[in-house]
Structures are given as C-alpha cells and as structure tokens.
Amino acid sequence: MKQYLSSTEYQPVIGFEIxxxxxxxxxxxxxxxxxxxxxxxxxxxxEIVTGQPGTLPVAxxxxxxxxxxxxxxxxxxxDEFSKFDRKHYFYPDLPKGYQISQYDKPISRDGYLxxxxxxxxxxxxxxxxxxxxxxxxxIHPDGLSYSLVDYNRAGCALLEIVSEPDIxxxxxxxxxxxxxxxxxxxxxASDCDMEKGTMRVEPNISVRKPGETGLPNYxxxxxxxxxxxxxEAAINYEIERQIEILKxxxxxxxxxxxxxxxxxxxxxxxxxxxxxxYRYFPEPDLPVLQxxxxxxxxxxxxxPELPAQKRARFTEEFKLPGGDVENLINWKELANxxxxxxxxxxxxxxQEKVLDKNLLVKLAANWCLQDFSAALNKELKNPLDAEVxxxxxxxxxxxxxxxxxxxxxxxxxxxxxxxxxxxxxNTVEDLGLHQVSDEGAISEALDxxxxxxxxxxxxxxAGQQKSFGFLVGQAMKELKGKGNPQVxxxxxxxxxxxxxxx
Amino acid sequence: xxxxxQLTELRKLLDEKKVSSLELTKYFLARxxxxxxxxxxxxxTEERALADARRADEFINSPGENPFLCGIPYAAKDLFxxxxxxxxxxxxxxxxxxxxxxxxxxxxxxxxxxxxxxxxNLDQFAHGSSGETSAYGPTKNVWDKSRxxxxxxxxxxSAVAGGLAPWATATETGGSIRQPASLxxxxxxxxxxxxxxxxxxxxxxxxxxxxxxMAYSVxxxxxxxxxxxxxxxxxxxxxxxxxPEYSKxxxxxxxxLKVGIPKEYFVEGMEDGVKQRVMEAIKELEKLGAKLVDVExxxxxxxxxxxxxxxxxxxxxxxxxxxxxxxxxVATDTKNLLEVYEKSRASGFGNEAKRRILTGTYVLSAGYxxxxxxxxxxxxxxxxxxxxxxxxxxxxxxCPSTPNVAHKLGKAAENPLxxxxxxxxxxxxxLAGLPxxxxxxxxxxxxxxxxxxxxxxxxxxxxxxxxxxxQKVFDVGYAYQQTTxxxxxxxxx
Numbered sequence: 001m002k003q004y005l006s007s008t009e010y011q012p013v014i015g016f017e018i019x020x021x022x023x024x025x026x027x028x029x030x031x032x033x034x035x036x037x038x039x040x041x042x043x044x045x046x047e048i049v050t051g052q053p054g055t056l057p058v059a060x061x062x063x064x065x066x067x068x069x070x071x072x073x074x075x076x077x078x079d080e081f082s083k084f085d086r087k088h089y090f091y092p093d094l095p096k097g098y099q100i101s102q103y104d105k106p107i108s109r110d111g112y113l114x115x116x117x118x119x120x121x122x123x124x125x126x127x128x129x130x131x132x133x134x135x136x137x138x139i140h141p142d143g144l145s146y147s148l149v150d151y152n153r154a155g156c157a158l159l160e161i162v163s164e165p166d167i168x169x170x171x172x173x174x175x176x177x178x179x180x181x182x183x184x185x186x187x188x189a190s191d192c193d194m195e196k197g198t199m200r201v202e203p204n205i206s207v208r209k210p211g212e213t214g215l216p217n218y219x220x221x222x223x224x225x226x227x228x229x230x231x232e233a234a235i236n237y238e239i240e241r242q243i244e245i246l247k248x249x250x251x252x253x254x255x256x257x258x259x260x261x262x263x264x265x266x267x268x269x270x271x272x273x274x275x276x277x278y279r280y281f282p283e284p285d286l287p288v289l290q291x292x293x294x295x296x297x298x299x300x301x302x303x304p305e306l307p308a309q310k311r312a313r314f315t316e317e318f319k320l321p322g323g324d325v326e327n328l329i330n331w332k333e334l335a336n337x338x339x340x341x342x343x344x345x346x347x348x349x350x351q352e353k354v355l356d357k358n359l360l361v362k363l364a365a366n367w368c369l370q371d372f373s374a375a376l377n378k379e380l381k382n383p384l385d386a387e388v389x390x391x392x393x394x395x396x397x398x399x400x401x402x403x404x405x406x407x408x409x410x411x412x413x414x415x416x417x418x419x420x421x422x423x424x425x426n427t428v429e430d431l432g433l434h435q436v437s438d439e440g441a442i443s444e445a446l447d448x449x450x451x452x453x454x455x456x457x458x459x460x461x462a463g464q465q466k467s468f469g470f471l472v473g474q475a476m477k478e479l480k481g482k483g484n485p486q487v488x489x490x491x492x493x494x495x496x497x498x499x500x501x502x
Numbered sequence: 503x504x505x506x507x508q509l510t511e512l513r514k515l516l517d518e519k520k521v522s523s524l525e526l527t528k529y530f531l532a533r534x535x536x537x538x539x540x541x542x543x544x545x546x547t548e549e550r551a552l553a554d555a556r557r558a559d560e561f562i563n564s565p566g567e568n569p570f571l572c573g574i575p576y577a578a579k580d581l582f583x584x585x586x587x588x589x590x591x592x593x594x595x596x597x598x599x600x601x602x603x604x605x606x607x608x609x610x611x612x613x614x615x616x617x618x619x620x621x622x623n624l625d626q627f628a629h630g631s632s633g634e635t636s637a638y639g640p641t642k643n644v645w646d647k648s649r650x651x652x653x654x655x656x657x658x659x660s661a662v663a664g665g666l667a668p669w670a671t672a673t674e675t676g677g678s679i680r681q682p683a684s685l686x687x688x689x690x691x692x693x694x695x696x697x698x699x700x701x702x703x704x705x706x707x708x709x710x711x712x713x714x715x716m717a718y719s720v721x722x723x724x725x726x727x728x729x730x731x732x733x734x735x736x737x738x739x740x741x742x743x744x745x746p747e748y749s750k751x752x753x754x755x756x757x758x759l760k761v762g763i764p765k766e767y768f769v770e771g772m773e774d775g776v777k778q779r780v781m782e783a784i785k786e787l788e789k790l791g792a793k794l795v796d797v798e799x800x801x802x803x804x805x806x807x808x809x810x811x812x813x814x815x816x817x818x819x820x821x822x823x824x825x826x827x828x829x830x831x832v833a834t835d836t837k838n839l840l841e842v843y844e845k846s847r848a849s850g851f852g853n854e855a856k857r858r859i860l861t862g863t864y865v866l867s868a869g870y871x872x873x874x875x876x877x878x879x880x881x882x883x884x885x886x887x888x889x890x891x892x893x894x895x896x897x898x899x900x901c902p903s904t905p906n907v908a909h910k911l912g913k914a915a916e917n918p919l920x921x922x923x924x925x926x927x928x929x930x931x932x933l934a935g936l937p938x939x940x941x942x943x944x945x946x947x948x949x950x951x952x953x954x955x956x957x958x959x960x961x962x963x964x965x966x967x968x969x970x971x972x973q974k975v976f977d978v979g980y981a982y983q984q985t986t987x988x989x990x991x992x993x994x995x
Contacts, residue, residue, distance in 0.1 A: 047602055047603045050828055051600070051601070051828065052583070052601070052602060052700065053583065053589070053591065053596065053601070053705075053824075053825045054581075054582075054583045054601070054700075054702040054703050054704045054705065054821070055701070055702070056700060056701050056736060056737050056738070056739075057738075058735065058736060058737075058738050086819055086885070088822055089817060090822070090825060090843050092825075092827045092839070095823065095828065096822060096823045097819075097821075097822025097823045097824075097825060098819060098822055149827070166658070238679040277582035277867055278867045279819075279863065279866035279867060279868075279871075280866075281815060281866055281871070281875060284707075284709040284739075284816060285708050285737075285738065285739065286738050286739075287738055339952065357775065455950060
C-alpha cells in the first residue's frame with residue numbers, strides 16, 4: 001500500500017459510476033433473450049433490438065422490479081413517478097441512434113451504503129440509480145479495414161448506480177464495491193461478474209488540496225477496469241499521480257483515463273473533441289412509471305436478508321471469526337449452504353447432547369471455506385448444485401468430532417461425497433476408514449508396541465521426545481492407520497507415565 | 503364493376519359466392535395497372551396478392567363464418583411494415599428495405615385473410631400534406647390530375663378515391679388522414695391516440711401518430727376499426743379499454759345530440775365554397791335532430807406553433823436510426839465512420855426530412871429545450887384541457903376538414919410552411935389525441951382562379967369526438983351518410 005494514504009495534506013475525493021447488467025430473462029425493451037454467455041454474434045436479436053423502422057420498446061417489468069429492489073437495499077428514495085428519456089448520439093453499436101435511459105426522474109435517488117472500513121462504519125452516499133439499455137459491441141478485427149458489430153448485448157437491462165464522492169482511498173473503494181456487489185447478488189439482480197462485463201465500474205477521482213473544502217475543479221474518470229483489485233490499484237495510482245501534479249502547483253487535466261493492467265498505470269484515452277449534447281427528452285413510446293405505496297410495500301416484504309444483516313447474524317449466532325464471516329458473506333450461495341449445514345448440525349446436537357454444537361459449527365465453516373470451496377472452484381460449481389447434501393455434510397462433521405474418522409480420512413470421504421454424494425457413514429465403511437477409538441483395542445495395540453520397543457521406551461524416559469512420536473507411529477501401524485490419534489496419544493502418555501512411576 | 507363498392511357490399515358478394523377473392527383481386531390489380539398515372543402505389547404486390555386471394559377463397563369455400571375483411575383487397579400506406587415486402591416510407595433512405603416483420607395492424611388484417619394489393623405512396627416519412635415530398639414523385643388527385651390529393655396519406659387517398667382499392671390503411675400525425683380524405687372525396691377515420699397499435703408503423707412523431715383508415719362509408723370504417731383497434735402488448739401507449747362493436751352499435755338517431763361549432767375552425771382565408779358546403783352539412787345534422795351549440799377553443803391558434811416544435815423534435819429523434827449501418831441506403835464513397843453517417847443521411851433523406859431534423863435538433867439542444875420543447879408541452883396541455891372542457895358542453899364538434907379544396911400540384915413546394923397552414927384545422931385535435939372523421943359533404947370551386955376540369959372539387963366535413971369517443975363520431979358520420987349521398991359520388995377516371 002502506498003504511503004500517501006496516510007497523508008493528511010491531500011484528500012482524495014472519489015465517486016463511482018457503476019453499471020450492472022440485470023439478470024432478466026429477456027432484454028430491457030424486447031422479448032429477445034438476455035444471455036451474457038452467448039458467444040455466437042447477433043444471436044439474441046430481434047426487430048426491436050436492431051432498431052428496425054416502426055418498432056417500439058416495451059419496458060421489462062422484472063428489470064423495473066429488480067431496480068427498485070436495489071434502490072430500496074441502498075436506502076434510496078423511490079418516487080411515485082419515474083420516466084424514461086432518450087439520450088441521442090450516433091455510434092454503430094447503438095441501433096436506434098438513441099439510448100433509452102433516465103434523465104431527471106431516476107427510479108431511485110438519495111440513498112446510502114454503510115461499509116466497514118478498518119472496524120469503523122463509513123457511510124457512502126448513493127446519488128441515484130437509474131435504468132437504461134445497454135449498447136452492443138463494436139469489434140475491430142486485426143488487420144481488416146472494417147469493423148463488425150455484435151448486438152447480442154444491445155438492449156440488455158442496465159442499472160447505473162452513481163455514488164456521491166465520499167470515498168477517500170483505493171481500499172475504501174474496494175470495500176464499497178464488494179459490499180455493493182454482495183447486495184446486488186443477494187437480491188438476485190445480477191451476477192455482477194466484472195470479467196464478463198455484467199458489472200462495470202468507473203471511478204471519478206480528484207484530490208483536494210490541503211485546507212481546501214468543496215469539490216476540486218477537475219475530475220479524472222478511469223475506464224477499462226475489470227476487477228476490484230484493479231479498481232483499487234488504479235485509484236491509488238491516480239491519487240499519487242494527481243498529488244504530484246498538485247504539489248507542482250498545477251491542476252490535473254480533466255480527462256478520461258484507461259487502466260493499463262500490464263504496466264500497472266493509467267493511460268490517457270483519446271478524449272472526445274467536444275462535450276456531447278445528448279438532447280434528452282421524455283421517451284414518448286413509454287408511459288410514465290408509477291410506483292405505488294402498495295407495490296413498494298410488497299417489494300419490502302420480499303426483501304431477502306442482505307449482507308450486512310447476515311454478517312451481524314453470523315458473528316452473533318455462530319461466533320465465527322471475522323475473516324470466516326467475511327468469506328462466507330462474499331459467497332451468498334456458500335453462506336446459504338453453510339446455514340443449511342448448521343441447521344442439520346442443530347438437529348444432531350439436539351439428539352446427541354454430548355456433541356459440542358459451537359465446535360461443530362466452526363468445523364463446518366472451516367470445511368465450507370476450505371475443502372468445499374476449493375472443490376467447487378475447481379469444478380466451477382455452485383454450492384447449491386453440489387452432490388453433497390447439507391445433511392450429509394453435517395454428518396461428516398459429527399463423525400469427525402466424535403473421532404470416528406481421522407482428519408485425513410475425512411478428506412478422502414469428502415472427496416467421494418463431493419463426486420458422488422451419499423451418506424458419509426456408508427462411505428467410511430466402503431473405504432474401510434472407520435477410526436478405532438475403542439480404548440480397549442488401542443490399549444492392546446500399545447502394550448504390544450511398548451513390549452516390542454523397549455529401547456524407544458527407555459529413550460523416551462531419558463528425555464528423548466522423538467521416541468514418543470515413533471511409538472505413536474508404531475501403534476498406528478498396528479491399528480492399520482485407523483487408530484484415533486488423540487486416543488493413542490492420551491493412552492500412550494498414561495501408560496508411559498505409569499511405567500515411569502512404576 | 504367492383505370499384506367504389508362498399509366493404510359491406512363486397513362482403514355480401516363474397517359470402518354469397520357471387521364473386522371470388524381472386525376475381526376481385528385481379529380486378530383491382532388491373533385497375534392499379536390501368537391508372538398508374540395517378541402514382542398512387544410505390545410497390546404493387548401482385549403475386550402475393552393472388553396467392554393470398556386463393557387462400558382466402560379456400561377459406562370462404564370451407565364451412566363457417568368469414569371474418570369481415572376476408573378476401574377483400576386493400577392497400578397499405580408504405581409506412582406500414584409488411585413482412586418480406588419492401589417498405590420505403592417514400593424515402594430513398596429505405597429504398598431497398600424489406601421489412602422483416604408485420605406491423606400489428608397488418609398482422610390483424612392478415613389474420614382475417616385480407617388481401618394486400620400493394621403499398622401506397624405518401625409524403626416522405628409522412629412529412630407533408632400534399633404527397634409531393636415523396637421520393638417517388640407526387641400522387642395525383644383523382645378529380646383533377648393537375649392537383650394534389652392531400653397528404654401525407656396521398657397514395658391511400660387516391661387509391662381509394664380512384665377505385666384502385668376498396669379501402670386503405672393510413673396514418674395521421676397532424677391531419678394526414680382527414681385532409682387527403684377530404685380533398686379526395688372519401689371517408690377517413692383518425693382514431694383516438696392509442697386506440698390502434700403503432701407497432702410496425704414507421705414513426706413520424708411518436709406522441710401524435712395515429713393509425714387509421716380510408717374507405718367509402720362510415721359503416722365500413724366502423725367495421726375496419728373493430729379489426730385493427732385494441733390494446734397491443736407491443737405498443738405501451740395503446741389503451742386498455744375494450745373495443746366496442748362499433749358497427750353493430752351504429753345509430754343514425756342523433757336526436758338531441760349536442761354538436762359544437764367551434765368558431766376558431768372557420769378561419770380567415772377559408773374558401774367560401776368550402777364554408778358553404780360545411781355549413782350546409784351542419785344544417786343537415788340539425789335537421790336530423792342534433793342541437794347546434796357555438797363553442798370557443800381560443801387556444802386553437804397555438805396548435806400549429808406547438809406542433810412546429812413537438813413534431814420536429816420527435817421526428818429528429820425517430821430518424822436517428824437511419825444511419826446506413828444496419829439497413830437501408832448507405833453511401834459508398836466514404837473514408838470513415840463520420841462520413842458514412844453524413845453522406846448516407848445527406849443522400850438518403852429528402853429536403854423536408856432534413857428541415858425537420860434541423861429544427862428538431864435545434865429545439866432540443868442544450869439551452870433551448872426549456873424555451874421551446876418544455877413550453878410547447880405546457881401549451882399542449884392547455885389545448886388538451888380546453889377540449890376536455892368543451893366536451894363537457896357538447897357531444898361532438900363539427901367543422902371543415904380543410905380550409906380549401908385541393909390545390910394545384912407544385913403549390914406546396916413554393917412554400918415549406920404550406921403543410922402547417924393546411925393542417926391548422928387538424929392539428930389541435932391531433933395534439934389532444936382525439937378521434938375524428940372526415941366525410942364528403944359536397945363539391946366547391948377552388949378560389950385559386952384556376953378552373954378545375956370539372957364543376958367542383960370535394961369538400962369534407964370534419965367530426966371530432968372526445969377521447970375514446972369513436973362511437974359518437976361514427977354515429978354522427980353514419981347518420982349523415984344515411985340522408986346524403988356525397989360519399990357515393992365518384993370520379994369518372
């Protein structure tokens with residue numbers, strides 16, 4: 001992390017424009033499918049998407065619902081009336097020569113998002129969130145004298161969220177983006193995949209000189225950022241660059257920069273010659289949007305648990321460490337899966353009072369975040385599509401805690417469960433991995449080992465700790481690797497100390 | 503033989519199998535060929551029409567009732583997208599454009615097995631009121647070929663008035679159905695805004711465009727209205743109200759009906775002959791038992807001004823899509839993207855389109871929008887409210903459809919504002935989205951000193967109703983046509 005962040009002299013002023021492609025079945029204004037994964041160009045198009053003469057838009061109700069949900073989750077004001085406007089400009093990827101957007105009556109306005117920055121709550125204002133249609137993509141094949149246009153993305157529902165310039169560092173920006181992405185994901189409004197482009201973030205960065213108040217008289221927009229990591233890096237880079245210019249007594253140029261991820265720096269992009277006049281006017285083909293109190297009440301009732309609430313609950317109820325909570329929160333489906341496992345564990349704990357519920361929950365969190373996450377990531381699988389059911393997952397945790405299988409055996413069992421599903425007890429049987437915890441059997445094996453390895457026993461008594469490990473190993477061998485190491489340890493300790501005393 | 507027969511008559515002939523759809527279709531196709539000099543059609547879809555007619559005959563010959571338009575030939579203004587058929591909007595920029603889909607209204611007629619004869623000429627993108635801005639040359643008035651038929655639905659008007667098609671689709675933005683129907687001596691219906699789906703009809707000014715029809719009688723129009731009206735999920739501005747059975751409910755009994763006579767609609771400079779015919783027609787309504795009431799609509803004078811701002815603003819926006827990238831005309835001698843736009847649009851659009859693009863772009867520009875566009879919208883609201891107030895006093899309004907009979911061809915080109923002046927009796931109603939009819943009410947000699955080839959030229963009576971008040975408008979027109987026969991007068995061409 002760069003040193004200037006702790007500087008009290010210069011104060012970075014950062015706001016965001018964030019575009020989120022909503023996960024609707026069809027496009028914003030036509031019934032053509034919305035599918036960001038479609039690779040064949042110009043497949044998801046129809047007469048409306050391609051702007052054929054005579055076509056009219058029909059607003060997608062689901063997109064409006066999702067936008068309002070996001071607005072409510074961001075504590076926004078949703079006015080009774082909202083409307084669409086036309087924003088005019090020529091570009092080949094814009095089929096109608098205008099984009100249907102929202103100008104002065106966005107669906108949501110004046111909200112905020114609270115984020116946790118180094119243990120403190122910081123409130124970041126949300127200026128507005130409005131709905132619009134996406135453009136297509138221009139493709140410039142190498143070495144060819146023409147360009148191609150793919151309209152698959154054209155007309156997809158796009159939610160543009162604009163924040164207040166309340167962010168002061170790259171780290172704050174990253175946390176803000178993460179929290180926002182989580183909220184949108186929790187609402188099921190979008191997968192917010194930066195690489196796929198279903199979430200696009202553009203920070204506006206400027207720096208306030210020491211003693212200055214109000215907004216600086218310039219701002220630098222950075223585009224071409226395709227991960228939160230790059231957003232953080234680009235912001236930090238810009239802050240440093242701008243401070244240097246300011247220190248030299250100059251004012252940075254108001255430009256659009258692009259993030260060059262190879263060279264870790266921002267590069268000035270060709271700026272458009274003049275300010276565009278988009279000639280906004282109300283879209284005459286669409287009626288005004290009306291949000292009744294009843295409708296908004298219904299949306300509030302449908303509001304799922306949001307990341308902040310889940311975070312608080314996981315910390316409270318499960319007493320999990322902060323890092324674990326954060327990692328679970330950041331993967332909604334995994335967090336939900338984990339909760340299903342927890343409720344299974346509760347049932348177990350209810351039946352078998354001897355079980356330590358809190359320990360089991362912690363164990364489950366570890367397994368979710370380690371072996372399970374790793375396996376899911378490897379197969380690009382969603383937790384909810386996994387073969388292993390929460391019930392079986394919970395049972396595996398119980399088997400581990402009861403000492404019926406060893407840690408390494410559990411890993412083998414889990415591997416099988418992940419691939420084929422099934423009950424862990426059966427899998428343990430099938431693989432012959434049942435751990436021997438029976439004190440009688442272990443004691444018998446230890447006696448054999450002790451009498452067969454007198455040298456090691458006397459070495460241990462003489463203070464050689466190494467010999468203890470050797471004896472454990474021998475006992476494990478005797479038990480064909482299925483002995484419960486904890487029980488072996490305890491019993492061996494007992495036996496040897498008895499011998500010492502004897 | 504079949505020309506000038508009303509749809510109700512054709513329906514009877516077809517149902518009684520006295521004529522087949524194929525015979526009718528061939529008959530009208532022959533008339534279209536014979537009267538090519540009218541320049542009423544841009545595209546004639548002969549082969550499709552014959553195939554469609556055969557299919558309609560098969561349907562008619564099978565048991566069961568026939569839909570009203572089944573087997574009846576018709577013409578569509580070339581602003582209606584028709585799948586697989588060239589659709590030009592009478593502009594070079596769409597000269598090679600084959601529509602990939604059907605307009606909702608075309609689909610509805612198709613579902614009834616109506617037979618499309620071809621696509622009719624119009625003012626380019628419907629910009630005009632004489633038919634002369636068409637890139638395919640002007641259409642001629644069937645009563646006097648040296649005169650214009652009115653516009654923008656010029657081809658539809660001449661096709662119906664000349665007996666080349668028994669009915670035609672048409673569109674209005676500010677008088678483009680009523681004015682040509684009046685000048686060509688036929689009946690024209692401009693629906694309430696939102697009564698008929700605009701989907702698939704090439705947009706002129708979206709908040710004003712209404713989709714209607716032209717035919718020989720109000721009864722026919724009421725029948726057509728039943729087919730093409732109604733909520734369309736593809737057009738969010740269509741109304742949700744159910745479509746009444748207009749034709750079944752038609753009533754010639756207008757006793758006690760209050761007919762408002764707006765004094766502002768008898769404008770300065772109006773031709774005496776036109777005024778006389780319209781006053782006679784209004785007296786006829788009085789004879790039928792209607793009560794005449796003088797009313798005032800003082801904001802009428804602002805109508806053309808509001809239209810002059812709202813219309814080009816929406817036009818400029820709607821014409822943005824003609825950029826030479828995806829379809830239509832594209833200039834070839836271009837070096838970069840900007841030139842593709844500039845040259846394609848410069849060589850593709852006609853002068854009137856360019857004039858409106860420039861005006862519309864100007865009034866929506868930063869710094870001017872509030873002064874022009876926003877103020878115009880406020881005045882538009884005043885006009886809407888004023889009509890609403892008047893319709894508390896009266897049931898319908900009666901007035902002339904146009905202040906004059908058909909002008910000589912070429913007169914409009916002398917003055918770019920020609921259209922605005924000719925439209926002044928239609929525009930306020932368009933701004934308020936009201937339903938209206940123009941019905942023939944006699945003939946008058948023009949004031950221009952030029953003697954027409956016959957005694958007089960057609961005059962139209964305009965009947966305006968309140969929003970969604972189609973039934974009242976149809977009733978009055980129907981009552982009038984029960985006691986007069988002006989709508990049965992046809993030219994001998």
